[in-house]
Amino acid sequence: GDSVTQMEGPVTLSEEAFLTINCTYTATGYPSLFWYVQYPGEGLQLLLKATKADDKGSNKGFEATYRKETTSFHLEKGSVQVSDSAVYFCALSERSRAGGTSYGKLTFGQGTILTVHP
């Protein structure tokens, strides 16, 4: 079945440091890929997404590129802020065929806790 593996955490960085959180996936079809973020005391929020190979998702300075050849979707940010401290989840949603729609069921990784210090 489908699965998502995230790098072991937690991650602790100083403000303005470069961030990478690794994510790899296993899927049989044509998944869409997502990063969700969960700030303290809040619900999961979609951070960015990519629906096909070589797509780059970006939002709030975060980026991730859909790499089919390495089955990866690593999250990066050039300069983190204290306000980026949160739990980050990589996820996928299967589609029946390339370009097809998905009914939205998500398979999540285990999450990576990011703490950014001033």
Next chain:
Amino acid sequence: DTGVSQNPRHKITKRGQNVTFRCDPISEHNRLYWYRQTLGQGPEFLTYFQNEAQLEKSRLLSDRFSAERPKGSFSTLEIQRTEQGDSAMYLCASSSYRVSTEAFFGQGTRLTVV
């Protein structure tokens, strides 16, 4: 619209009791999902509705669990004869058929079974 709403936010119950959670999705969303999240883990899929039809159930959803969405709007998740292993955060999400790749999540109901 205020987003996906879940009630209650917290529930403490004694082992063996029944509990029911409610989810109100975003009003124009016809798809609704339930997930369970335990400490240190990502959410795990439980079940999915399209309108009032329950189209998929995970094997995680034992016979003690039942979910309904009677009029295709709000949904309830009931757990009968709760066990300590049921302690978790129960998350609801909704999405639109037209924008099926983006699911919006509620803040969850945290269940503690003592």
